[in-house]
Amino acid sequence: MNTKSATQNTPGWYQRLFAWLMAHATAKYEAQMSDRKRELFSDLHGNVLEIGPGTGPNLHYYPSDIHWTGIEPNSHMYPYLEQEAERLGLDINIKSGTAERLDAEDNSIDAVVSTLVLCSVENLSSVLQEVLRVLKPGGQFFFLEHVAAPQKTGLRQIQNWIQPLWTVVVDG
Secondary structure, rough: OOOOOOOOHOOHHHHHHHHHHHHOOOHHHHHHHHHHHHHHOOOOOOOOEEOOOOOOOHHHHOOOEEEEEEEEEOOHHHHHHHHHHHHHHHOOEEEOOOOEEEOOOOOOEEEEEEEEHHHOOOOOOHHHHHHHHHHHEEEEEEOOOOOOOOOOOOOHHHHHHHHHHHHOOOOO
């Protein structure tokens, strides 16, 4: 199994560019998803671990009394996360790492959040095992993902065609 994430194999200049793009070019998507995210995240409490928080677009949906930790492999995302947290008055904890090995104790997290991350992990099975490991009994896993179109459709053919390029363009 490859234990290096795509980000760890990506040049620093590209990681910096990708962080900038995530901070400045996702407003339309975030506007389209705001109602869904508000509904999903409004009742979070306690210890919340977010996998791949990027530049922090989910932070403003979280209640202010949570204890938030983000596991983010791209260190160029950190200044954006910190700036957004400061703007919102949130105390956050950013840890470097990947979803395949979450830096959290067993049974210590009330909720794990992942938005548009699972499609880019090295080993989905390992990620899901890690989520189960860190969640407290009764804890919840909130995820929001884009998915592949149905097999044998034109859209699926387009997705299959652009997938190799997309993997490079969006850092994994």
